[in-house]
Amino acid sequence: MTSEQVAPSVGPGEVLAAVAASAARTARLLATGRLRQPDDLVGTRLPFRDGTRSMIFRTTERDPSAGTEPSVLQVRFRLRWIGERPTLHRVFVTTCIVNTPLFAGFPGFVRKQWMVDPRTFVYRGLYDWDGADRARWYAERLRHVLALVCVPGSVEYVVVPGLGVDDVLRDGSRLQRQEPGAQDADADALWWELAG
Incomplete structure (x- = not known):
């Protein structure tokens, strides 16, 4: 069990306030042209050690995008209600930009x-975050929002300080945690690690 999984509980009022503040800041970023969607990685497929192969279908980034304390945040989840219907997933992939x-x-x-x-x-978000503590703070609030629309127990996240997504894309093994016995763990328990 990682420290991310035992974070203190966050109340619904705090989640709502954080999301409202994020929405207001996002509106300012959009209005000033400081949020963009480059497509250079769209279509890239990343193999993970749990046997899944995730395809990047969108990138969203702030401009400028440099941080002083790089951290990778990875989130995974499975949507409730739409099951394994490809048509509904295509609709979600197209419309989830509203999130x-x-x-x-x-x-x-x-x-x-x-x-x-x-x-x-299985959906994933692979984030660059400036500061591991800020990434965890966000992820705990996101976990509560995703719980409303996801299969119970499917929302997980991992924060890896000291790396950026570009580091991980150049060398996926850098995402692997150096913990005793990690190489012997169940593949699904290593869902955040890139294979090869």
């Missing part, structure tokens, strides 16, 4: 790679 205010205005946000495994319909 941008739920993350882009949080303190420390730098960049998000939106991903889905088209075979298993």
Whole structure:
């Protein structure tokens, strides 16, 4: 169990206030042209050690996108209600851009790679965050929002300080945690690690 999984509980009022503040900041970022969607990584497929292969379908980043305390935040979840219906997942992939205010205005946000495994319909967000503590703070609030629309127990996240997404894309093994016995762990328990 990671420290991210035992974080203190966050109340609904605090979640709502944080999301509202993020939405207001996102509106300012959009109005000033400081939020963009480069497409250079769209279509890239990343293999993970749990057997899934996630495809990047969108990138959202702030401009400028440099942080002083790089951290990678990875979130995974499975949507409730739409099951394994490819048509509904295509609709979600097209329309989920409306969720941008739920993350882009949080303190420390730098960049998000939106991903889905088209075979298993496991969704991932691979984020660059400025500051591991800020990433955890955001992830705990996001976990509560996602719980409303996700399969119970499917929302997980991991924060890896000292790395950026570009580091991970150049060398996926850098995401692997150096913990005793990690190489012997169940593959699903290593869902955040890139394979190869």
